[in-house]
Amino acid sequence: MNQEKSLITTDVDFDQDGFQAGTLRLPYSHDKSGYGHIPIPIAVLKRGHGPTVLLTGGNHGDEYEGPVALMKLVHRMPSMQINGRLIVIPGLNFPALLNGSRTSPIDKANLNRVFPGRRNGSPTEMIAHYVDTELFPRADFVFDIHAGGASTNYLPTLMVAPPADRVRRDNLRRLVDAFAAPRVMVMDLLGEDRTYGAAVARHEALFFCGEFGGYASCGVEGVELVESGIRRVLHALDVCAEPGPEAPANHGRLLRVEGDGHYLFAPCPGIFEPVFRLGDEVAAGQLAARIHDPHAPWKPALELRFKRSGLAVCIRSLARVEAGDCLGHLASDTTWAEACAE
Numbered sequence: 001m002n003q004e005k006s007l008i009t010t011d012v013d014f015d016q017d018g019f020q021a022g023t024l025r026l027p028y029s030h031d032k033s034g035y036g037h038i039p040i041p042i043a044v045l046k047r048g049h050g051p052t053v054l055l056t057g058g059n060h061g062d063e064y065e066g067p068v069a070l071m072k073l074v075h076r077m078p079s080m081q082i083n084g085r086l087i088v089i090p091g092l093n094f095p096a097l098l099n100g101s102r103t104s105p106i107d108k109a110n111l112n113r114v115f116p117g118r119r120n121g122s123p124t125e126m127i128a129h130y131v132d133t134e135l136f137p138r139a140d141f142v143f144d145i146h147a148g149g150a151s152t153n154y155l156p157t158l159m160v161a162p163p164a165d166r167v168r169r170d171n172l173r174r175l176v177d178a179f180a181a182p183r184v185m186v187m188d189l190l191g192e193d194r195t196y197g198a199a200v201a202r203h204e205a206l207f208f209c210g211e212f213g214g215y216a217s218c219g220v221e222g223v224e225l226v227e228s229g230i231r232r233v234l235h236a237l238d239v240c241a242e243p244g245p246e247a248p249a250n251h252g253r254l255l256r257v258e259g260d261g262h263y264l265f266a267p268c269p270g271i272f273e274p275v276f277r278l279g280d281e282v283a284a285g286q287l288a289a290r291i292h293d294p295h296a297p298w299k300p301a302l303e304l305r306f307k308r309s310g311l312a313v314c315i316r317s318l319a320r321v322e323a324g325d326c327l328g329h330l331a332s333d334t335t336w337a338e339a340c341a342e
Contacts, residue, residue: 004119008130012044019078020044040094043074050084050239061096061110065222066211069312084239102149115199136203144196148214155313156222157183157211162340172206178236179229180247185331186256186339215317255331261307262330264288266321280312284319
């Protein structure tokens with residue numbers, strides 16, 4: 001666990017009752033501002049003695065459903081009657097959000113790949129360090145809201161990693177059921193352990209995230225799902241007495257991404273022609289894509305096929321690709337027993 005005190009400060013008091021709106025002051029000394037800082041907006045509401053809920057968007061700056069849904073929540077917070085504490089940061093990687101980019105324009109770092117961060121690191125590493133040392137230890141439940149950004153598009157899907165402990169796992173499932181997403185996916189990040197979610201797990205707070213759209217747009221379905229899901233989860237946590245909107249009937253299809261076989265990668269540069277659509281049910285061996293060589297248009301396109309069967313939950317939105325780019329991925333149906341077996 002991180003032990004060093006963060007260099008980021010704030011003008012909000014996490015222990016004060018009532019509503020506060022302020023900023024996290026991220027130190028940023030540069031050529032035009034020797035003693036400057038980047039103010040990252042934060043809102044806190046505390047009433048009663050219930051659990052602490054941390055809600056963040058803008059982990060990547062080109063994903064907008066989370067920031068929009070959370071800004072709308074901040075508008076409501078002063079009048080909300082709760083039992084507990086809400087900590088809401090609509091744009092966690094604020095420089096990236098203002099720039100409309102996945103990574104920070106300052107240090108080019110991807111916030112979701114630098115946890116647990118560094119006290120004396122780059123601005124993005126300092127944000128991760130603050131979240132890991134100041135926010136995660138306070139939180140009982142954490143929800144980090146994503147979308148596909150400029151490079152990909154997703155079927156709106158909640159993403160979970162079931163805890164090993166049975167009690168915590170049952171509590172998480174209760175919240176997942178309350179959120180009522182149309183799809184719930186157990187993700188395989190191919191060994192990646194520098195993520196926000198991996199850091200939360202080390203603090204043993206209940207956590208889920210999700211992908212709620214893409215194309216660097218702000219989709220109606222994704223925003224509505226996030227807003228209504230948060231309201232139902234706050235009720236399930238007994239933070240809010242209001243039950244929230246009724247859950248849709250067709251929610252909760254449980255899916256699992258199973259290793260490299262569910263991913264589709266470009267083996268060479270070129271122009272990506274998808275031969276599948278988001279939401280397609282595909283079979284192993286089915287034609288997935290063609291990679292065209294613009295330098296040799298007379299050459300046959302390279303055909304790529306799916307290694308496994310499943311539901312196409314993600315597709316690349318940018319046609320120009322380099323070797324190693326992810327072109328999309330699948331997920332297959334599973335059960336909670338199977339998902340929790342590992």
